[in-house]
Amino acid sequence: MIITKKVLRNVSLTAHPLGCRQYVQDQIDWVKQAKDGRYQTSDNLMLPKRVLVLGGSTGYGLSSRIVAAFAGKADTINVSFEREPSETKTATPGWYNTVAFEAEAKRAGLKAESIYGDAFSDATKEKTGNLIKELLGQVDLVIYSLASPLRTDPKTGITYRSVLKPIGKAFTALSVDMDSDQVKLATIEPAEGTQVEETVKVMGGEDWSLWIDYLLKENLLAPHAMTVAYSYIGPKITYPVYHEGTIGAAKDHLEASAALLTGKLEGIQGKAFVSVNKALVTRASSVIPVVPLYMALLYKVMKEKNLHEHCTQQIYRLFTDRLYANKPIETDEKGRIRVDDWEMRSDIQQEVEKRWALQKEGEVLKMGDLEGVREEYEHIHGFGFPSIDYEKDIDPRII
Ligand code: NAI
Numbered sequence: 299m300i301i302t303k304k305v306l307r308n309v310s311l312t313a314h315p316l317g318c319r320q321y322v323q324d325q326i327d328w329v330k331q332a333k334d335g336r337y338q339t340s341d342n343l344m345l346p347k348r349v350l351v352l353g354g355s356t357g358y359g360l361s362s363r364i365v366a367a368f369a370g371k372a373d374t375i376n377v378s379f380e381r382e383p384s385e386t387k388t389a390t391p392g393w394y395n396t397v398a399f400e401a402e403a404k405r406a407g408l409k410a411e412s413i414y415g416d417a418f419s420d421a422t423k424e425k426t427g428n429l430i431k432e433l434l435g436q437v438d439l440v441i442y443s444l445a446s447p448l449r450t451d452p453k454t455g456i457t458y459r460s461v462l463k464p465i466g467k468a469f470t471a472l473s474v475d476m477d478s479d480q481v482k483l484a485t486i487e488p489a490e491g492t493q494v495e496e497t498v499k500v501m502g503g504e505d506w507s508l509w510i511d512y513l514l515k516e517n518l519l520a521p522h523a524m525t526v527a528y529s530y531i532g533p534k535i536t537y538p539v540y541h542e543g544t545i546g547a548a549k550d551h552l553e554a555s556a557a558l559l560t561g562k563l564e565g566i567q568g569k570a571f572v573s574v575n576k577a578l579v580t581r582a583s584s585v586i587p588v589v590p591l592y593m594a595l596l597y598k599v600m601k602e603k604n605l606h607e608h609c610t611q612q613i614y615r616l617f618t619d620r621l622y623a624n625k626p627i628e629t630d631e632k633g634r635i636r637v638d639d640w641e642m643r644s645d646i647q648q649e650v651e652k653r654w655a656l657q658k659e660g661e662v663l664k665m666g667d668l669e670g671v672r673e674e675y676e677h678i679h680g681f682g683f684p685s686i687d688y689e690k691d692i693d694p695r696i697i
Contacts, residue, residue: 300691301388303681308476308585310391310679314688315383315697317680318394325361325610326402329368336604337611338618345370345622346438348520350430352377352417352509355392356678357580358528359443361609363399365617366439373409373434377417377426379446383694391581391679397697409433417444418505420452423512430513436520439621440513442506442527445582449500452508460500461544462586463489469538472657474591476672479662484587489544501548503527503555510559510570523568524621525559527552528575531638532592533647535654539588553634571627573620573635575612579674591657592650594666596641599649601667605640608674612637 304311332339349366353359354376366372376396383389396412403410411433415422430437450457466488473484489497498504506527513519529549532540540546552572559570577583577593584590600606607615616637620627630636640646653665676682 299386299694300689301694302688303676303679310581310675312388312679313391313394314680314686315388315394315692315694316686317677317683318391319398319680319697320683320685321677321680322360322364322395322398323402325364326368326399328610329364329614332369332614337614338623340369340618343370343618343622343624345372345617346524347372348434348437349374349439349441350377350426350437351375351441351443353443353445354378354441355380355390355396355412357443357445357578357582358575358609358613359441360392360395360399361613362441362443364610365613367399367403367408367410368406369614369617371406371408374403375426375429375433375437376412377422378412378414379416380414382414385693385695388694394680394697416450418446418449418452423509427512427516427518430518431516436518436523437513438520438523440509440519440523440525442509442525444505445580446500449505451499458496458499460497460548461489461493462539463487463493464538464543465489465494465547469543471535471539471588472591472654472659473588474594474663474668476590476668479668481591481657481659481661481663483659486539486587494544494547497544498548498551501545502551503553503559504551506552507555507559510562514562514566519563519566519568521566521568523563523566525563525568525570526573526616526621526635527556527571529553529572529634530577531574531642532577533642533650535651536588536592539586553632557633571621571629571633571635573616574638575616576607576638576641578609578612579671579678580609581678584675590671591663591666592654594663594668594671595650595653596646597670598665598667599646599653600640601670603646605643605646607640
């Protein structure tokens with residue numbers, strides 16, 4: 299079939315196998331070089347050798363797997379939720395990415411396997427535990443990078459749904475229409491009923507804690523093992539819909555869980571951290587209202603100052619300059635690792651605010667990098683690579 303881009307309400311329905319392979323290969327190639335002057339090299343660092351990535355098929359999780367494998371020569375296991383391809387339907391980008399990554403990792407002599415299933419279920423935890431026993435014995439690092447719209451609690455069988463909404467009152471702000479480039483006013487109604495609690499159930503730290511409890515019980519965490527979950531704070535302008543909204547409440551829960559987990563890991567001298575990462579185009583972030591406008595301005599300003607990073611560069615800095623640098627792990631006053639430090643620099647934020655003030659409803663976005671945002675969105679689904687012939691008839695099952 300000829301695989302074309304199909305997007306419905308900011309969600310891409312298709313992915314291109316060869317483009318996903320290209321996307322993964324580009325990230326791997328960057329890590330193998332990783333020496334563009336802004337980064338330390340990984341040569342003298344004690345990076346972890348056995349890594350479990352929960353949500354390791356796209357976005358920050360995939361980058362974590364790529365950095366672990368290609369900067370640290372780690373064997374890796376990924377757990378993610380995927381749709382496999384059929385003769386007439388493409389797979390999720392995560393499936394294509396994973397097939398491409400695992401082929402490259404194996405070619406480099408590394409172990410790389412995946413469990414496809416619902417990470418929130420007991421059955422997936424057990425399957426993963428068995429695979430760790432068989433393949434790696436124990437793990438040195440567990441990355442928690444799940445982003446999901448729903449979660450079924452394994453104890454009660456109740457399904458909870460996460461929403462991206464303000465709390466208390468509606469939020470109206472400028473947003474951008476990605477089809478017309480036009481700036482529009484968007485109003486997001488506040489969370490109702492149990493939506494705050496439900497979002498915390500899905501995106502908070504409960505499932506992360508269940509994973510660590512399970513791995514500890516089964517003796518699958520090596521001495522000094524670490525676990526890291528990802529979070530976001532962002533600028534004041536998006537606080538109502540993010541930091542102070544339903545997802546912010548979930549991230550508060552995630553942070554509180556990190557402290558509790560560090561207590562549980564004391565016996566093996568392990569540690570749990572939350573890492574606050576930069577705003578980047580991923581499948582999860584592109585559906586957040588108002589955020590694409592912020593990202594378009596942020597990308598432009600950060601690119602102008604040579605501070606822009608993609609997911610893999612962020613995670614490379616997390617591994618080599620924070621978690622496994624030859625220095626104590628740097629955290630903020632709340633114990634969080636901050637690789638959003640460049641994004642949050644006052645000169646960057648001031649410039650973004652200045653440009654935000656120039657935007658007018660009904661006009662096209664000014665002084666932003668919508669092209670960059672759009673290109674990244676295409677890339678994460680395997681589209682927009684000049685090296686690929688998108689007119690060619692291919693079998694979506696072959697990568
Ligand atoms: P993403 O959508 O690219 O990745 C999510 C991953 O979770 C995928 O591998 C997906 O297969 C997996 N997943 C979802 N539901 C699952 C389930 N039930 N069972 C197994 N796997 C499942 O998302 P992204 O953006 O990389 O997000 C990962 C984390 O990073 C989230 O906690 C997010 O809040 C955080 N983060 C994202 C930022 C951004 O701007 N994209 C910024 C800072 C933090």
